[in-house]
Amino acid sequence: MLLNIVIGHGVDIPTQIQHTGITNFLKRYIDQCQNNHPGKCKKPEPVSLPKRVVAVGSHSGDVVKLVEDAGKDAEYLALSHSWGSGQGPPKTLRTNLKAHKDSIPPSGNSKTLHDAIEITRLLQIPYLWVDSLCIVQxxxxxxxxxSAKMALIYADASLTIAASSAPNGETGLLADRAKVHRIQGVDTRGVGYKIYVREQPSHYNFVEQFNYHDNLNG
Known part of the structure; x- marks a missing residue:
């Protein structure tokens, strides 16, 4: 039997947005990425905003609204997500564009969007770009x-939140991790050790599921 084994440093990964340590967890990895990947990872800095972005406010309960032609430089995050089937995520249409500039209703069954908004607030970034809301569908x-600007929009974002394990908006960004098994022992020097073993997660392949043409005409 052939096993695919990956050995690395164990990390306690939060499974809930409300986890008390998630802000430090995110900032630690962002700092690590910026400091250890020179020339590869973009350093957050104000850039010219896309035509539309979602203003998320600072705290849970703040009004979430669509901002159009902000005409200023600022940091923003972007969300990459699978729409799934059925109703899909909340969308901006010609009929609700004006209303969305005043307030975007609570995301309802779109837990992925809700989680992305909360993470944007936790990182103290004022704006979030979401295709379903920032493009009039x-x-x-x-x-x-x-849609022709999407590559640049993702490239200019301070961070892209990839909901790669979520097949639709109902799942959310964070999922329960595989069960962890702990092995304890003593080495030849008499020093105790612990090894944590878990199944390697397989991320949802949303590339095959996500089809821009279907979203436009769905």
Whole structure:
């Protein structure tokens, strides 16, 4: 029997956005990425905002609204997610564009969007870019113009939140981890040790599931 074994440093990964240590967890890895990957990882800095972004406020309960043509430089995060089937995530349409500039209703069954908004607030970033909200989905001209800029939008984001394990908006960003098994022993020097073993997670392949054409015409 052939086993695929990956050995690395064990890390306690939060499974809930409300976890008390999640802010430090995120900032620690962002700092590690910036300090250890020079020239590869983008250092957060103000950039020219996309045509539309979601203003998330600072605290849970703050009004979430769509900001259009902000005309200023600022940091923002981006969300990469699978829409799934059925109703899909909340969307901006021609009929609700004006209303979304005042307030975007609570995300309802879109836990992924809710989690992304909370993470943006935790990192003290004022804006979040989400394709379903920042592109007018039933306006072919707007969709054509803005979808052509998506590569640049993701590249300019201070951080892209990839919901790679979520097949739809109901799952959320964080999932329960595989059960961890602990092995204890004593080495030849008489020094105790602990080894933690868990199944390597397989991330949801949303590339195969996500189809821009289906989203536009769904």
């Amino acid at each position: 039933d306006d072919p001209l707007d969709w054509e113009d803005e």
